[in-house]
Amino acid sequence: MFSFFKKKPVVPETPPAAAPAPTPTAPPAAVPPVAAPPAAELQPGSQPISAPVPAAEPLLAVEEPAPRQSWISRLKAGLSKTSANLSILFVGAKIDDDLYDELEAALLMADAGVDATQYLLDALKRKVKEDKLLDAAAVKAALRTLMIDLLTPLQRPFELGRHQPLVMMISGVNGAGKTTTIGKLAKHMQSHGQSVLLAAGDTFRAAAREQLMVWGQRNNVTVISQASGDPAAVSFDAVQSGKARGIDVVMVDTAGRLPTQLHLMEELKKVKRVIGKGMEGAPHETLLVIDGNTGQNALAQVKAFDDALQLTGLVITKLDGTAKGGVLAAIARVRPVPVYFIGIGEKIEDLQPFVAADFVEALLG
Numbered sequence: 001m002f003s004f005f006k007k008k009p010v011v012p013e014t015p016p017a018a019a020p021a022p023t024p025t026a027p028p029a030a031v032p033p034v035a036a037p038p039a040a041e042l043q044p045g046s047q048p049i050s051a052p053v054p055a056a057e058p059l060l061a062v063e064e065p066a067p068r069q070s071w072i073s074r075l076k077a078g079l080s081k082t083s084a085n086l087s088i089l090f091v092g093a094k095i096d097d098d099l100y101d102e103l104e105a106a107l108l109m110a111d112a113g114v115d116a117t118q119y120l121l122d123a124l125k126r127k128v129k130e131d132k133l134l135d136a137a138a139v140k141a142a143l144r145t146l147m148i149d150l151l152t153p154l155q156r157p158f159e160l161g162r163h164q165p166l167v168m169m170i171s172g173v174n175g176a177g178k179t180t181t182i183g184k185l186a187k188h189m190q191s192h193g194q195s196v197l198l199a200a201g202d203t204f205r206a207a208a209r210e211q212l213m214v215w216g217q218r219n220n221v222t223v224i225s226q227a228s229g230d231p232a233a234v235s236f237d238a239v240q241s242g243k244a245r246g247i248d249v250v251m252v253d254t255a256g257r258l259p260t261q262l263h264l265m266e267e268l269k270k271v272k273r274v275i276g277k278g279m280e281g282a283p284h285e286t287l288l289v290i291d292g293n294t295g296q297n298a299l300a301q302v303k304a305f306d307d308a309l310q311l312t313g314l315v316i317t318k319l320d321g322t323a324k325g326g327v328l329a330a331i332a333r334v335r336p337v338p339v340y341f342i343g344i345g346e347k348i349e350d351l352q353p354f355v356a357a358d359f360v361e362a363l364l365g
């Protein structure tokens, strides 16, 4: 069921003739780095220059088919705490102030935040009055419609083939799931016929770089990496290399950071600027990966990273844990950055495009 929206292939902005495509047996011609030590490129089957291949944990578990029903039922399982709290309210309930009070508490508990909770309550009360709704099932149905209307503007298909390469920069706080998400996206994109190149821009945590390199090696994805140094330079190299080889998608991983670490947020801005020097208009997608368990703090992260980077999209991971899911309503109200994908686990099929109606179905039960 995983699908990307594909544009007609575009003419490469830089002809691939600038550097010949590498053969699987020989290391590729290095693209000269700018103001940085040369990048190490890991080709499938080759060894990284900077570090021995460790017995790193795989980024992803083995792929299995993901029929739509299976995905929805697992999403429901992930959000079952919230759906249990919300749906019980409507069982044999009278439509009165008590119901609205309980609904308010349940929405707040679900991380929807004050603004979205108030908005939904006001809209629901209006609807109940206008349509003269008398029974709880009809009120629940009205709430479902309001929530779908609220979340639908966040739903946006991820469009491939707009640029060659399509350059994506991926940011987020530590452990949000950036590297895992990149691995999943790379596999999905490959299955849609896209060639993918990764930039190991997390130069801070050596294990992250090695994990990405090992994963790239196993999955036929080129990884541009440096043993030490400037994440902006690695990203620049990756964009140059992607252009020269006629790659379809370049994904730039970045080190996790908190929005309060201002110098690290400045570094992120620099990475973005330098990517733009490597290719005009890039990055074409600036994504923030959010751990769905972080509750209302997720909203603070969206605001801070959006202020710094002008985000084009979000990926919400770990909606399979203790996540309550309501934070999407808060995002929709306060900072409506599109949610391209949501994640409910570590396997490749556990990352899927965000579909508002499915999400609300899981949330409301």
Ligand SMILES: Nc1nc2c(ncn2[C@@H]2O[C@H](COP(=O)(O)OP(=O)(O)OP(=O)(O)O)[C@@H](O)[C@H]2O)c(=O)[nH]1
Residues within 6 Å of the ligand: 172, 173, 174, 175, 176, 177, 178, 179, 180, 181, 202, 205, 208, 255, 256, 257, 317, 318, 319, 320, 321, 343, 344, 345, 346, 350
């Ligand atoms: N349950 C669950 N675990 C996930 C999901 N996505 C990622 N993880 C796990 O979260 C942990 C952190 O993921 P990473 O991809 O390493 O996170 P990161 O943001 O790259 O981390 P840093 O590089 O340290 O900032 C790993 O154990 C992943 O397997 C998800 O959707 N559900």
